Amino acid sequence: MSEAMLAPKKRLVMATKEMVEAQKSCASAFTPRAETDTTQAAKVWHEDDNFGGQATKALVMVLKTRGCDWLIKSGCTMCGYFNDSFFDDVSADHIILQFENAMREHQGEDLIKIYTSGSFFDEREVPAAAYTQILKRVGETTGRLSVESQPQIMTDAQVAEAMTHLKEFEVGIGMESAHDDVLAHSVNKAFRFRQFVAGAELIHRHGARAKTYLVQKAPFLTEREAIEDTTTSILKVAPHSDVVSVNPINVQRHTLVADLYKHGAFRPPWLWSVAKVVLDASRELPDGVTLKCHPVGGGHARGAHNCGKCDKRAMKALEDYTLGRGTIRLERLFETPECGCYSRWQWELDNEGLLGAACWTDPVVW
Amino acid sequence: MVTQETTLREATVGPTRPEPTIEVTARDGGGRTTAWTVGETTAHTPLLLARPGLPLPPGHGVLLGPGEAVPTEAAGPVVVLEGGFSVSPAGDRPYPTGVWSRVTIDRARRLEGQLSLRRGRPPTSDIQIADEEYGDDETTDVTGIPEVAPVVSDEGAVAVFAEAGSAARDPAVLMPLLLEAREKTGPGRLLYAPGIGLPHQLALLVYAGVDLFDTLAVERASLDGLYLTSEGVFPAATTRFPLSGLDGLGIPAVMDPQALLAHNLAVHDRELAIVRAHLQNGTLRELVETRVRAHPASTAALRHLDLHGLDVLARKIPLTRDGHVHANTMESLSRPDVVRFRERIRNDYQPPEGADVLVLFPCSARKPYGLSRSHKVFARVIGDVQKAARIHEVIVTSPLGVVPRELENTWPAAHYDVPVTGAWDPMERAMIREQVAALLAKGGYTHVVSHLGASTHALIADFLPEGTPHTGIPHPTRYEAKDLLRAALREATRQGNAPAWPRRRLADAKALATWQFGPAAADALFAEADDTGGRPPVIRVFSGGQRGKQLAQVVPQRGLLSLTIHGAKALFAGGQAKVVEIDDFVPRGTVFAVGVKQADPGIVPGDEVVLVHDGEVRGVGPAVAPGPEMTVLKRGPCVEVRHHV
Numbered sequence A: 001m002s003e004a005m006l007a008p009k010k011r012l013v014m015a016t017k018e019m020v021e022a023q024k025s026c027a028s029a030f031t032p033r034a035e036t037d038t039t040q041a042a043k044v045w046h047e048d049d050n051f052g053g054q055a056t057k058a059l060v061m062v063l064k065t066r067g068c069d070w071l072i073k074s075g076c077t078m079c080g081y082f083n084d085s086f087f088d089d090v091s092a093d094h095i096i097l098q099f100e101n102a103m104r105e106h107q108g109e110d111l112i113k114i115y116t117s118g119s120f121f122d123e124r125e126v127p128a129a130a131y132t133q134i135l136k137r138v139g140e141t142t143g144r145l146s147v148e149s150q151p152q153i154m155t156d157a158q159v160a161e162a163m164t165h166l167k168e169f170e171v172g173i174g175m176e177s178a179h180d181d182v183l184a185h186s187v188n189k190a191f192r193f194r195q196f197v198a199g200a201e202l203i204h205r206h207g208a209r210a211k212t213y214l215v216q217k218a219p220f221l222t223e224r225e226a227i228e229d230t231t232t233s234i235l236k237v238a239p240h241s242d243v244v245s246v247n248p249i250n251v252q253r254h255t256l257v258a259d260l261y262k263h264g265a266f267r268p269p270w271l272w273s274v275a276k277v278v279l280d281a282s283r284e285l286p287d288g289v290t291l292k293c294h295p296v297g298g299g300h301a302r303g304a305h306n307c308g309k310c311d312k313r314a315m316k317a318l319e320d321y322t323l324g325r326g327t328i329r330l331e332r333l334f335e336t337p338e339c340g341c342y343s344r345w346q347w348e349l350d351n352e353g354l355l356g357a358a359c360w361t362d363p364v365v366w
Numbered sequence B: 001m002v003t004q005e006t007t008l009r010e011a012t013v014g015p016t017r018p019e020p021t022i023e024v025t026a027r028d029g030g031g032r033t034t035a036w037t038v039g040e041t042t043a044h045t046p047l048l049l050a051r052p053g054l055p056l057p058p059g060h061g062v063l064l065g066p067g068e069a070v071p072t073e074a075a076g077p078v079v080v081l082e083g084g085f086s087v088s089p090a091g092d093r094p095y096p097t098g099v100w101s102r103v104t105i106d107r108a109r110r111l112e113g114q115l116s117l118r119r120g121r122p123p124t125s126d127i128q129i130a131d132e133e134y135g136d137d138e139t140t141d142v143t144g145i146p147e148v149a150p151v152v153s154d155e156g157a158v159a160v161f162a163e164a165g166s167a168a169r170d171p172a173v174l175m176p177l178l179l180e181a182r183e184k185t186g187p188g189r190l191l192y193a194p195g196i197g198l199p200h201q202l203a204l205l206v207y208a209g210v211d212l213f214d215t216l217a218v219e220r221a222s223l224d225g226l227y228l229t230s231e232g233v234f235p236a237a238t239t240r241f242p243l244s245g246l247d248g249l250g251i252p253a254v255m256d257p258q259a260l261l262a263h264n265l266a267v268h269d270r271e272l273a274i275v276r277a278h279l280q281n282g283t284l285r286e287l288v289e290t291r292v293r294a295h296p297a298s299t300a301a302l303r304h305l306d307l308h309g310l311d312v313l314a315r316k317i318p319l320t321r322d323g324h325v326h327a328n329t330m331e332s333l334s335r336p337d338v339v340r341f342r343e344r345i346r347n348d349y350q351p352p353e354g355a356d357v358l359v360l361f362p363c364s365a366r367k368p369y370g371l372s373r374s375h376k377v378f379a380r381v382i383g384d385v386q387k388a389a390r391i392h393e394v395i396v397t398s399p400l401g402v403v404p405r406e407l408e409n410t411w412p413a414a415h416y417d418v419p420v421t422g423a424w425d426p427m428e429r430a431m432i433r434e435q436v437a438a439l440l441a442k443g444g445y446t447h448v449v450s451h452l453g454a455s456t457h458a459l460i461a462d463f464l465p466e467g468t469p470h471t472g473i474p475h476p477t478r479y480e481a482k483d484l485l486r487a488a489l490r491e492a493t494r495q496g497n498a499p500a501w502p503r504r505r506l507a508d509a510k511a512l513a514t515w516q517f518g519p520a521a522a523d524a525l526f527a528e529a530d531d532t533g534g535r536p537p538v539i540r541v542f543s544g545g546q547r548g549k550q551l552a553q554v555v556p557q558r559g560l561l562s563l564t565i566h567g568a569k570a571l572f573a574g575g576q577a578k579v580v581e582i583d584d585f586v587p588r589g590t591v592f593a594v595g596v597k598q599a600d601p602g603i604v605p606g607d608e609v610v611l612v613h614d615g616e617v618r619g620v621g622p623a624v625a626p627g628p629e630m631t632v633l634k635r636g637p638c639v640e641v642r643h644h645v
């Protein structure tokens, strides 16, 4: 039987299996770094952040762990976190040591942000002993902590325990899209929207805050579909979130997205699209929810980009909005597009679906 | 909708949709022109499907996306793409099949033997799919990468080659996929390649089998500021010369986007007309070889097509036809029709029995060679030799390699032109050596005489038998060379006997038959053959003497054996005929697709086919369509009947 004759659902499932297999092999093509010192955090830095509506100074650390459990099994199609994790058997002691060593850099910042390239609540990544110890230490110092996790992994007990030590607690959830179709067939996410809603409820029940990360332009979406996906996702997750962060997909090494990109089958979103999403969603955002967008790699080929001439202008407009300066620059962007690539972008929105290619990065001139 | 499906509608959409018909009006290479009829409307492919509202002259089709309204002024066919390419947040649409298959193919290639897992990790061999809601069958193991084939829709008159856009980035990927898509589509439907085809690529894409194009690639290139020509692509910003007058726009002061688009569309439209004209003239290949010079990657694309498409294309290209082959370029060496000629020489051809003295001659500019001045001189020298019936003349040439004299009127031997420089390039050298070696390996020659020019002789001298006289010195056409040749031939034929001329002619006709039908069929046809008649180059083949049954005749115009009913019966009785099963009628004139019940899929246009009804031979004549098309197409001529019972 030819592929085209398969029933829609069956075909979808086959394609999904293919995607999962491909994503897994992308990750397996990756060779982990040589033995490194797992008593030192991968990275430590200071930054300015907006935490619970307050401009705050933060100490940020990326801890070395065995990495996201989902990524080991399968992994999301755009996630290059294994580039920063996948250390063998990092013990609780070593994780505590990493944390303590990083805390030596603490210069009175109000906020501690801990990234683990996975789920902070997953005991396979951060053993319970280390979890408790870190919470205790943060409680003794600033009392304000920000971490990330998949929502279905955290337990009531874990969040309750955290709140006994902390004054303020923010949990970031990489939701990516509020649409289960996109999660299943484009992102290969380990959870679905309803699990996000349950997780966000759990977080709020204990008085913690939820920060929801969304992607823009999961693979296999056209530019237009991606705009629709992200705009509606923002509005769907907003009632369950304190902060919504829109992240245009950037091409990270050893991912399925990188593979698609290499073959001209994936183009990171246009900054025009990102600006449109933020502008459209900002008009309908419920009160008390903060929308942020800081495109990583913006203006570069592997990140959200326009033609190269007008990228700075769009990035500035997004930055202004994220810093709380309103939508004026975003509006002006579309009132006076000023750049020739604007019509190219519009053409692509209208025609990409007919092309038979997800998107083309360069014209085909052979 | 999962796969992209196309529906053909009439310009005005009515409640009933008539069954579309496709009639092939001309063929060349893998390409064709067709008349595509829906209801009252007939369009001619290769056809351009334009997005509504573009500045184009009339005569093209219209391409609509899902849900778009049919423009009222549309005169040509309207192709509506239904369904989408990708996951829609609202719907249940899966991936763009194009992108997906492309990725998988590459992946399958690269991943072989490379699936070892990360260091220090337990292997997780089962594939995890996250959502339990998707049911049991989703969690079954998938071992290996599923086989990938281009996805074409199964319904309607138009098959969409959905991969085209993403595969087009790399011609090495595009060409095999395109050929496969063409095969899957079948001759009865039109193949549409969305989003590809700049003007200079159209000839090649049509030659590979695309029937329908759209304007998307041109629109996109225009927005990217590219100035398109039939010969290649330039950045408009650096193009100092004015826009062509094609668009009727004169010379705009600046290259504004609208003028650029109008120019590019006009060039595109005109190029498609040129392609159609060449196709109907039988010179599409020559056009392709010219156009692919636009870019090294275009030339590579043609080579990939020849490489992957040799068999597929050779099954569609007529065995004989009018018109010359211009072997202008290196790619001429790998033309499927030319390669087919050489392959038949190597694999099927058996030299004439009793002709055991081989003489190698250089080719002549004039074709067939026998009409040239040099070959007339050679003929006179051979005429001076008493036992000339032992001599087998073979011409060494490019791009055909070796052409035995009895094949000199075949196509393309009698119809090719090469730019003669006297020096062979490395590819030609290798090819000529291979062909000469294959001929010598067939055995049966007691003597070889080389009357080649010095450079050609040197090219093959190392595998000629020891002591082979080289008589083409100082030059094959010089007086001294003539004498040398005469002496060498006399010496070579001195001992032993020559066959009688009628027998030798019979052997020549049979040698031609081995090339034309294959050795087994030649045996069947000549099993009872015992005499010849006619004045060369016409040869009539008889069984039971000249007053017996005539089996076949070699006519110089075609250069091939034409069968009589007796010949057809002999082939059919031997189980070696290429058979077309027809309904119960006496075939006269032309047999059309409606009358064909079954056809040998190996039939190539130009093949002698035997018309059979219910085990009974009814007629014989040359095929005008490839076998597979005779059964699939509902209209169009299939066999030109020469003789009937």
Ligand code: SF4
Pocket (backbone or CB within 6 Å): A068, A069, A070, A071, A075, A076, A079, A080, A081, A117, A118, A119, A150, A174, A190
């Ligand atoms: S869940 Fe998060 S860390 Fe894990 S693979 Fe997905 S994006 Fe990466």
Ligand SMILES: [Zn+2]
Pocket (backbone or CB within 6 Å): A306, A307, A308, A309, A310, A311, A339, A340, A341, A342
């Ligand atoms: Zn721009």
